[in-house]
Amino acid sequence: MLPQSGLSKAEIFKRLGEFANLDANPYSGRLFTIAFEPGNEELREVAHRAFEMFMDKNILDFTEFKSAMKMEKEVVDIAKRLMHADGEVVGTYTFGGTESVFLAVKAARDNFIIRKGFQMPEIVMPIHAHPCYEKAAEYMGLKVVRVPVNPETLEGDPDAINEAITENTAMIVASTPNWPFGTIDPVKEFAEIAEDKKVWLHVDACVGGFILPFFEKLGEDIPEFDFRVEGISSMSLDPHKYAYSSIGSSIVLFKKPFYKMLAQYANLRWPGYPIVNPAVLSSRSAGPLAATWAILHYLGEEGYTELARKILSARRKIIDGFSSLGFKLLGKPRSPIVAFTSEEVDLFTLTDVLMKKGWLVLPQISKKDFKIPRSIHLTITPIHDMLADEFLRAVEEAKSEAKAPAEAEVVRGLGMITSLLSTGEDPEALRLLMTRVEQYIELYGNELIKAFGLEKGLPDEMAMIYELFDAIPPEITELLVNYLVIELYRRGF
Ligand SMILES: Cc1ncc(COP(=O)(O)O)c(C=O)c1O
Numbered sequence: 001m002l003p004q005s006g007l008s009k010a011e012i013f014k015r016l017g018e019f020a021n022l023d024a025n026p027y028s029g030r031l032f033t034i035a036f037e038p039g040n041e042e043l044r045e046v047a048h049r050a051f052e053m054f055m056d057k058n059i060l061d062f063t064e065f066k067s068a069m070k071m072e073k074e075v076v077d078i079a080k081r082l083m084h085a086d087g088e089v090v091g092t093y094t095f096g097g098t099e100s101v102f103l104a105v106k107a108a109r110d111n112f113i114i115r116k117g118f119q120m121p122e123i124v125m126p127i128h129a130h131p132c133y134e135k136a137a138e139y140m141g142l143k144v145v146r147v148p149v150n151p152e153t154l155e156g157d158p159d160a161i162n163e164a165i166t167e168n169t170a171m172i173v174a175s176t177p178n179w180p181f182g183t184i185d186p187v188k189e190f191a192e193i194a195e196d197k198k199v200w201l202h203v204d205a206c207v208g209g210f211i212l213p214f215f216e217k218l219g220e221d222i223p224e225f226d227f228r229v230e231g232i233s234s235m236s237l238d239p240h241k242y243a244y245s246s247i248g249s250s251i252v253l254f255k256k257p258f259y260k261m262l263a264q265y266a267n268l269r270w271p272g273y274p275i276v277n278p279a280v281l282s283s284r285s286a287g288p289l290a291a292t293w294a295i296l297h298y299l300g301e302e303g304y305t306e307l308a309r310k311i312l313s314a315r316r317k318i319i320d321g322f323s324s325l326g327f328k329l330l331g332k333p334r335s336p337i338v339a340f341t342s343e344e345v346d347l348f349t350l351t352d353v354l355m356k357k358g359w360l361v362l363p364q365i366s367k368k369d370f371k372i373p374r375s376i377h378l379t380i381t382p383i384h385d386m387l388a389d390e391f392l393r394a395v396e397e398a399k400s401e402a403k404a405p406a407e408a409e410v411v412r413g414l415g416m417i418t419s420l421l422s423t424g425e426d427p428e429a430l431r432l433l434m435t436r437v438e439q440y441i442e443l444y445g446n447e448l449i450k451a452f453g454l455e456k457g458l459p460d461e462m463a464m465i466y467e468l469f470d471a472i473p474p475e476i477t478e479l480l481v482n483y484l485v486i487e488l489y490r491r492g493f
Pocket residue numbers: 095096097098099101130132175177178179204206207238250
């Protein structure tokens with residue numbers, strides 16, 4: 001509630017402190033999830049100061065706040081150099097990988113329509129590509145086709161991509177690496193297909209863009225994945241991942257200015273100020289951009305190389321440790337991301353047990369049609385080099401404590417939602433389902449909240465929920481989580 005009269009500074013920060021206590025500590029090194037922690041306090045100070053200096057400047061008007069254009073040019077130039085781009089390549093600073101991908105999809109879609117006229121364009125990509133492509137497709141009227149990957153290496157399979165390309169294919173995607181398994185798709189082979197079939201190739205280096213060049217420098221076997229390869233139309237890379245920048249930092253690179261024109265937005269149809277938005281958002285704080293500029297210049301080549309060395313050392317310890325505990329490494333990860341599976345340990349419960357011990361890892365559901373088992377995912381960052389041994393001891397302990405939920409419980413959970421049926425790909429079935437969903441949540445919304453144990457907020461144990469995600473078709477679980485998360489936000493847990 002808006003207070004009648006303002007609170008004191010002391011009260012404000014007391015309350016904000018209480019909010020902060022609800023959080024996992026992103027600096028602790030105990031997160032193997034979405035926190036990219038270099039373990040360097042001075043670096044954090046530099047980023048925070050830069051952020052604060054520019055947080056009240058709006059990138060929207062670069063004629064008013066000229067610094068934004070200057071900083072953006074220098075940040076984009078660094079990304080171009082790392083990705084071996086030539087002078088023709090142009091880039092845009094965005095607030096995240098998803099936003100960069102939106103711009104690439106928009107450009108690819110319009111390029112397709114210019115050449116082929118109006119028809120529903122498609123994106124073909126390996127099963128492990130990030131969901132932001134489906135999100136962009138849903139917003140912009142495209143269809144996504146996910147194809148199998150090499151079952152041994154879990155790298156993208158060029159033959160599967162090639163076979164799925166049709167007259168309607170506008171774009172194919174290579175991930176370097178993908179998020180679930182950290183494996184790298186064969187960009188050269190994908191690029192040959194793109195050139196042959198005249199489709200747009202987007203290389204998603206959101207995770208890899210600021211780390212793989214340094215792995216390569218340290219002698220790791222990294223296949224060429226950037227503009228050294230002919231046939232790439234666009235790339236995305238995120239400083240807020242392995243450049244350790246403040247959150248709200250990504251770059252999309254286009255092979256030539258015309259492609260960027262297809263993504264950028266200009267509007268002079270109203271009586272107000274002329275709009276020229278290089279990115280999806282219009283008003284944006286220059287804070288994250290300044291923090292990105294600051295961190296890139298603070299660390300430099302040497303700083304990034306040193307941090308990459310720490311990641312490689314941590315990755316070695318973690319792969320060896322998990323293997324000796326009987327877990328199986330999935331595929332052939334060449335990046336800082338690894339995933340493990342196990343036939344003896346219940347991985348969803350293991351995640352809960354580890355969480356109670358203060359360590360966070362990400363559980364991943366299986367994709368049986370694609371012969372992909374359940375797994376746990378670890379995003380390895382430089383701070384983990386120092387903590388790997390302690391973490392492995394916690395995993396060993398957790399392994400003996402992780403007991404799978406009783407089958408009867410899982411079956412009960414499943415029974416609860418069987419009245420929602422799978423729709424497959426049929427749009428009419430989906431429309432009918434949505435009419436029923438509207439009624440269903442009015443009638444049974446509260447029951448669902450109770451059934452999932454969410455009346456008091458997120459439960460301490462998530463294994464049961466993951467069991468259900470693993471068992472139910474995604475079209476149904478998507479509806480379910482969509483509704484449940486709306487309720488969680490409404491209640492403010
Ligand atoms: C490969 C890949 N692409 C795109 C994204 C989307 O990035 P963001 O979360 O910054 O929007 C991610 C996020 O994890 C990713 O792993």
